[in-house]
Amino acid sequence: MNLDIVDSQVHIWAASTPERPWPARHQPHRPEPITAESLWLEMQEAGVSRAILVPPSWEGERNDVVLAAAQAYPERYAVMGRLDPLDPRSPERIRTWRDTPGQLGLRFTFHRPSFEHLLTEGHLNWLWPLAEKHGVPIMMTCPFKIIHLAGEIAQQHPGLKLTLDHFALLPGTKDEVAFDGFEKLLTLAAFDNVAVKCSSLPCYTQAPWPFKPLHAYIKQAFEAFGPERMFWGSDLSRLTSSYLECVELFTTQLPWLKGEDLEMVMGQGLRRWLGWV
Secondary structure, eight states: OOOOOEEEEEOOOOOOOSSSOOOSSOOOSSSSOOOHHHHHHHHHHHTOOEEEEOOOGGGOSOOHHHHHHHHHOTTTEEEEEOOOTTOTTHHHHHTTGGGSTTEEEEEEEOSSHHHHHHHHTTTTTTHHHHHHHHTOOEEEEOOGGGHHHHHHHHHHOTTSOEEEGGGGOOTTOOHHHHTTTHHHHHHGGGSTTEEEEEESGGGGOSSOTTOHHHHHHHHHHHHHHOGGGEEEEOOGGGOSSOHHHHHHHHHTSOTTOOHHHHHIIIIIHHHHHHTOO
16 A cells, blocks of 8 residues: 555754754754755655644744745645734734645644743633634644643534544653553543644653554554544654654554555544645
């Protein structure tokens, strides 16, 4: 089978310079930036044909690098961009968000204390109805301890497409510790407007290839969300395995995942969900 593999999350970025400084947040995943061109070389080696570009949080709420890549290579890249929820100009931007070439939706991170309060204190309550009204899908990192808030948003805004990153796992955790609370994610499959990214999964186990402790969790998520709402991805910049191993975890190690279901999980479901035509 000749798969059209679409990566649901890759960061690219530019170096911090006096002309383009980063905010004082945290260090990047790699010392050297991943560029649109260097990413393409890695994608080709791993058999990946397209990727969703996500601006990394260490660059701040800016989308210039990823949008330039998507507009230069529209057949390869599209963008889930960042937005400052506290900027009074942000609500007006939602109305025309998808009019920018290459820009498909929004992505937020709530796994760090510096970002978590944006969700828990309701600073984004203005966003959900506007994104629903204007057809702007949203991806978010939302760990198990606050994942019930994603369920409340999904229930209150059934026309809003929400995608939960990395199985809602907390970075830095492994195996049983990482998946403690996994059932909370599975319950959100009851909402037709919630999808999940099975991205960066090798980071969450100490087991070597073929990462056998992950297999049962992947199947549980597949059975809950189905092939149309479960999207493969790498989060390449922090991946603890090779890119190809992350791909082949799904394409060669899960005998129950095949045919049209495999095509959906490896990219076609994501493209339909985001309207990336």
